[in-house]
Amino acid sequence: MSLHEDAVLVLKAYEGHDEAQRELRDVYLEHLAAHPDGVYKPCEAGHVTGSALVIDPSRGRVLLTLHKKLGLWLQMGGHCEAGDGTLAEVALREAVEESGIASGLTLVPGGPVRLDRHPIPAPCNWHLDVQYAALAPADAVAEISEESLDLRWFPYEEVAAVADTSVVRLLEDTRARLGV
Template identity: 55%
Template sequence: MTATETDHTGVQHDPAPQDGGLHADAVRTLTGWQPAEPAQEQLRLDYLRHLAEQPEGMYRACLPAHITASAAVVDPAAGRVLLTLHPKVGRWLQMGGHCEAGDRDLAAAALREATEESGIPDLALLTRDGVPVPVKLDRHQVRCTGKDRPENTHLDVQYIAVAPPGAQALISEESLDLRWFDYDRLPELTDHSVRDLVARARELTG
């Protein structure tokens, strides 16, 4: 298989791996996760339907929708969250992005993205009974194949990553800016989804 593949629109993509391990883990994770809110439950069922219909639905080559993984990086001791100013979206967001072939599971994908984009090496995902668990799902439209291409859908699975007290962040090439914000002083350029994720992180980490 070549390093890139071209679809019928002429857009080049990295080929989706054929390994079913990450796909199977996503099915297990979403099957076992039971949200309290009806809207989140509907999203969970929609994500599972997507995975049932798309064997390669974990990867960006799968259009018009694919699973992504993200994490809110928080420092509970200081009551703050780390957000990145995304160059394509133009808003402050949590860390996150596309799954990759080397990710052993969905939680590992979220942790990898959080570590790469925050520059903090000792992050720990919030767990239940010793197992990392999502805290929220969010479906949103993006143009990850290019700003001149049609929108596609990210089916984002969101976690919480706890940073060591006083952690120092290091900006990556994927960000226009990277800053810590007090829970009560989030920037204006955030959307409802980010604010809801931060609120959940604050509640769950004390």
């Protein structure tokens, strides 16, 4: 199965928790139907990305990266690559690469937590982000990557003060899924 086919299956299975998420899912599916290359960066109409919020429920905290180009505190994430087989693999690979947590990260069961579409500069127009959550092991040691200006654990209560609405919603929905 190709990454494109996996993306379609994942999105068809994504029920979303509200009408806005279901409408966004349909936008993603329309994009993929119109663009066979719609999961990869060269697709100028936009492309699917995968991300994961790294969470440590035992300590009530999340790991955010200060994005080098955007200067914003965000979850780990990035572009699909040729060797990726599934969207879940993309999200987990990005979480490992950007967090520096070499082993023990696991995706929260149940598939994507949220979808977030945001504009990006030309020639591409949109990131169609499929957002997962990843559980960090209790002894996780994070190391800053070349893609980040900084990397920091934040208590749940501090996220709204440093991150944008997309990250706050991802954290809220992740906490609801985990019951924490």
